[in-house]
Amino acid sequence: MWRRGGNLEGDTANFIETEQLLKYDGFKSSFLQVRGSIPLLWEQIVDLSYKPRLSVIEHQDTSLVVKRHFHDLLQRYGDTIAVDLTDQHGNESLLNLAFATEMEKLPEIRYVSFDFHQCCGNSNFDNLKLLYDEIAEDFEKHGYFLQTTQGELLEDQKGILRSNCIDCLDRTNVTQVMWIHIGSGFFQRPTYLMIFSPFCLCFEIVIVSFAE
Numbered sequence: 001m002w003r004r005g006g007n008l009e010g011d012t013a014n015f016i017e018t019e020q021l022l023k024y025d026g027f028k029s030s031f032l033q034v035r036g037s038i039p040l041l042w043e044q045i046v047d048l049s050y051k052p053r054l055s056v057i058e059h060q061d062t063s064l065v066v067k068r069h070f071h072d073l074l075q076r077y078g079d080t081i082a083v084d085l086t087d088q089h090g091n092e093s094l095l096n097l098a099f100a101t102e103m104e105k106l107p108e109i110r111y112v113s114f115d116f117h118q119c120c121g122n123s124n125f126d127n128l129k130l131l132y133d134e135i136a137e138d139f140e141k142h143g144y145f146l147q148t149t150q151g152e153l154l155e156d157q158k159g160i161l162r163s164n165c166i167d168c169l170d171r172t173n174v175t176q177v178m179w180i181h182i183g184s185g186f187f188q189r190p191t192y193l194m195i196f197s198p199f200c201l202c203f204e205i206v207i208v209s210f211a212e
Contacts (some may be wrong), residue, residue: 003037004037004042004043004044004054004166004167005037005038005039005040005041005042005043005057006037006038006039006040006041006065006066006069007065008061008064008065009065009068010039010064010065010066010067010068010069010070010071010072011069012036012037012038012039012069013036013037014035014036014037014167014168015034015035015036015037016034016035016036016168017032017033017034018032018033018034018035018176019031019032020032020180023149026148026149027146027147027148027149027154028145028146028147028148028149029144029145029146030144030145030146030157031144031145031157031179031180032077032145032157032160033160033161033162033163033176033179033180034073034077034160034161034162034163035162035163035164035168035172035176036162036164036168037164037168038084038086038095038099038164039065039066039069039070040056040057040062040065040066040095040098040099040102041056041057041059041062041065042054042055042056042057042095042098043055043057044166051091053091054091054092054094054095054166056094056095056098062102063102063105066102066103066105066106067105067106070082070106070108070109073160073162074108074109076160077159077160078142078158078159078160079110079138079141079142079158079159079160080109080110080159080160080161080162081109081110081111081112081135081138081139081142081159081160081161081162082103082109082110082111082112082162082164083112083114083131083135083161083162083163083164083175084096084099084100084111084112084113084114084164085114085115085116085163085164085165085171085172085175086099086113086115086116086164086165086166087115087116087117087118088113088115088118089115089118092166095166096113099113100113110135110138112131112134112135114130114131114134116165116171116174116175117171119131120174125174125178128174128175128178131175131178132178132182135161138159139161139179139182141158141159142157142158142159142160142161143155143156143157143158143159144157145157161179163175163176163179
């Protein structure tokens with residue numbers, strides 16, 4: 001969990017692809033998203049402090065590292081939205097600013113910086129709606145995969161959302177659970193699925209476990 005940043009090939013620590021699969025009443029749905037450490041050359045030295053200080057490593061190939069990382073995402077998933085949940089003030093702001101600066105060089109990627117702690121502190125997770133409102137149009141264009149059990153394709157996912165914080169754990173978990181709720185066509189299309197209480201309860205248990 002203490003691995004941070006990317007390597008010169010553009011691979012990042014803590015990179016995870018998560019696929020939500022739902023099957024119900026003759027329909028199958030899939031929603032895919034990814035998380036991963038900020039694709040810069042940086043480190044966080046482990047010590048006994050609550051928030052170990054981080055350091056951004058200056059390197060002549062930093063821009064190339066970022067470009068390689070997102071080129072790979074574009075090749076694999078299509079249109080990409082990058083959501084950075086790190087703090088815009090304090091120690092994390094150095095990394096936040098460095099990432100934002102590099103992303104300005106990649107206009108083909110939709111980059112959004114959302115200060116999770118500032119906006120959702122004291123468990124005000126309803127404020128994540130501010131983040132969703134900012135990217136809703138692009139996010140909904142990505143869609144999701146939906147087919148009948150007979151194999152008829154009704155919807156297809158056309159892009160990916162990439163989320164990160166510092167360690168790709170708590171802030172990323174909470175935010176990805178929101179994408180799961182919104183990204184699933186089952187919860188937006190009542191003609192495909194009526195939301196019965198037992199199903200909803202089971203789903204809530206699953207996503208709470210995911211966030212842990």
